[in-house]
Amino acid sequence: MALNxxxxxxxxxxxIAACVRLIDGDTTVFPAMLxxxxxxxxxxxxxxxxxxxxxxxxxxIMRIGxxxxxxxxxxxxxxxxxRHFFPAVPAGHPAQxxxxxxVSANMLGLDNAATPLGLxxxxxxxxxxxxxxxxxxxxxxxIVLNTAGLTLIPTSVIAIxxxxxxKQGLANxxxxxxxxxTLLATGASCLAGLLAVAWVQRLNLFKLPVxxxxxxxxAAVAGLFVWLRHAPPGQVTxxxxxxxxxxxxxxxxxxxxxxxxRRVNVYDxxxxxxxxxxxxxxxxxxYLVAILVAIGLFRxxxxxxxxxxxxxxxxxxxxxxxxxxxxxxxxxMKILSGAGARGLMVDVMATYGVDSFQARLAxxxxxxxxxxxxxxxxxxxxxxxxxTRHALACALFADGVGLMAAVWIGYLFx
Numbered sequence: 254m255a256l257n258x259x260x261x262x263x264x265x266x267x268x269i270a271a272c273v274r275l276i277d278g279d280t281t282v283f284p285a286m287l288x289x290x291x292x293x294x295x296x297x298x299x300x301x302x303x304x305x306x307x308x309x310x311x312x313x314i315m316r317i318g319x320x321x322x323x324x325x326x327x328x329x330x331x332x333x334x335x336r337h338f339f340p341a342v343p344a345g346h347p348a349q350x351x352x353x354x355x356v357s358a359n360m361l362g363l364d365n366a367a368t369p370l371g372l373x374x375x376x377x378x379x380x381x382x383x384x385x386x387x388x389x390x391x392x393x394x395x396i397v398l399n400t401a402g403l404t405l406i407p408t409s410v411i412a413i414x415x416x417x418x419x420k421q422g423l424a425n426x427x428x429x430x431x432x433x434x435t436l437l438a439t440g441a442s443c444l445a446g447l448l449a450v451a452w453v454q455r456l457n458l459f460k461l462p463v464x465x466x467x468x469x470x471x472a473a474v475a476g477l478f479v480w481l482r483h484a485p486p487g488q489v490t491x492x493x494x495x496x497x498x499x500x501x502x503x504x505x506x507x508x509x510x511x512x513x514x515r516r517v518n519v520y521d522x523x524x525x526x527x528x529x530x531x532x533x534x535x536x537x538x539x540y541l542v543a544i545l546v547a548i549g550l551f552r553x554x555x556x557x558x559x560x561x562x563x564x565x566x567x568x569x570x571x572x573x574x575x576x577x578x579x580x581x582x583x584x585x586m587k588i589l590s591g592a593g594a595r596g597l598m599v600d601v602m603a604t605y606g607v608d609s610f611q612a613r614l615a616x617x618x619x620x621x622x623x624x625x626x627x628x629x630x631x632x633x634x635x636x637x638x639x640x641t642r643h644a645l646a647c648a649l650f651a652d653g654v655g656l657m658a659a660v661w662i663g664y665l666f667x
Contacts, residue, residue: 258625259645263547267554274555285553293549297316298543301534308530311369314505315351316526321512324350335461338398338447339391340456341381348377352395354504359404369530371399371628372635379636387640388633394450396632396644398627401446401651404439407431407620414616415597417607426608431616434662438621449647510623540634544626548589557582577660579605580615584656587618588625588649595619614663621659625652 267286274282318324335342337348342348351374359367378392379385411428418426451458504524512519551557565578579601587594601615625648633641643663 260547263551266415266556267547267550270554270559282554286550289549289553290546293545294542297545301538301541302498303313305531307532308369308372309527310530310536312373312530313526314508315370315373317517317522318350318508319347319510320517320522321508321515323511325352325506334466337458337460337463338394338451341389341391342378343381346377346381346382348374348391349426351377353529356398356403359399363424367399368631371395371632375632375636379638382636382638384460385636386638388638388642388644392633392638393644393647394447394454395643396629397450397647397651398443398444399632400623400628401439401442401655403443404435404620407435407616409436410598410616410620413595414607414612416603417599417602417612418628421607423608431613431620434617434659434666435620436616438655438659438662441658442621442651445654446455446647446651448596449650450643453643453647536637537631537634540630541627544630548626551589557585560585576610577614577663579611579617580660580663581656583615584618584652584659587623588652589627594624610663610667614660617663618656618659621655623652625649 271282279504315324324347325345329345330353335352336344339349351370355370355374374395374401377390378389378395382389384399410431414431415426415428418428425469447458450456509519512522561578561582564581565575568575568578583594583597584599588595598612598615598619602609602612603612625645629641629645631646633639633644
């Protein structure tokens with residue numbers, strides 16, 4: 254229901270804004286909006302088409318892991334922790350293993366791997382859903398943790414910063430200096446989302462396994478910080494990419510070897526899963542078209558520009574430093590469109606310089622926020638869930654906390 258009102262609101266607000274611009278004499282706004290409709294629809298189809306191969310690959314690999322018993326082993330290993338977040342998911346259920354691998358891929362910044370793993374987890378969770386068109390508590394928790402996903406290494410953002418630094422002729426520029434600020438900001442977002450869902454679903458998280466996992470996470474952050482300080486600046490991006498790709502390739506080999514040991518016909522298992530992956534990718538198309546078309550109209554109508562001017566005026570009236578305002582569109586757009594936010598981040602870097610406060614803050618925001626509406630549309634759309642209940646509200650709360658934390662942390666590390 255929430256997505257229904259949001260989607261309708263995008264269209265109505267965009268149309269009203271376009272009418273105002275037309276009255277002011279802007280005769281290009283309606284043709285631009287019409288062009289955006291078709292362009293966004295084509296983009297949605299192209300994204301879904303691009304997912305076909307990836308989905309076929311990963312669901313095929315996951316099917317091998319299931320028949321080899323590796324998914325079940327992963328589920329048993331993470332059950333002591335996940336059962337407190339997902340009490341409705343039975344111990345040893347395949348969804349637990351898929352969720353754990355999705356979280357691992359997100360933490361390493363491997364979006365291409367995280368999405369198909371997340372869709373697999375949603376399909377596994379849907380098998381426990383007694384009302385197929387309504388989101389379960391477990392699905393909502395999983396979705397919110399994805400939209401506020403903890404990122405250890407923002408690999409793509411670091412790579413873009415390094416490329417911009419070379420283009421601007423900056424020598425000895427440490428593109429990975431956003432690592433710790435990004436980790437802290439995304440950690441705040443993830444914690445906010447977790448607590449929001451736990452409060453709505455009345456989950457008790459003050460238990461030994463949860464507290465122990467939180468302590469281990471803090472220790473891991475400290476270890477990564479020490480590693481980052483001693484690693485040569487020019488090698489950080491390479492080491493991050495090596496860690497991510499090595500993790501994924503090792504996982505695939507593990508599935509294949511375990512399947513061979515268990516005498517599983519790994520080729521047939523892969524083909525069976527790949528066929529299912531094709532169907533999932535095609536099923537996403539209408540949901541993706543709906544959300545991207547609405548977002549495109551909101552941008553083209555000028556509504557985003559109006560929001561930003563209002564924020565600047567408000568912060569100025571409050572007597573606050575407005576140096577962070579140029580980076581805010583990245584956070585607001587990231588909720589709607591990952592590609593749009595990336596473009597805005599690059600624009601801030603080009604305008605203010607990649608070594609500026611505004612550009613650094615934009616990079617922190619880009620690395621610590623997620624495309625909430627995209628994730629909700631794709632993940633719920635893959636299992637035909639229409640009633641998302643409190644998922645959107647909790648996800649947006651986590652996004653808001655993450656954005657505020659990113660700004661505060663950006664000033665802290667200024």
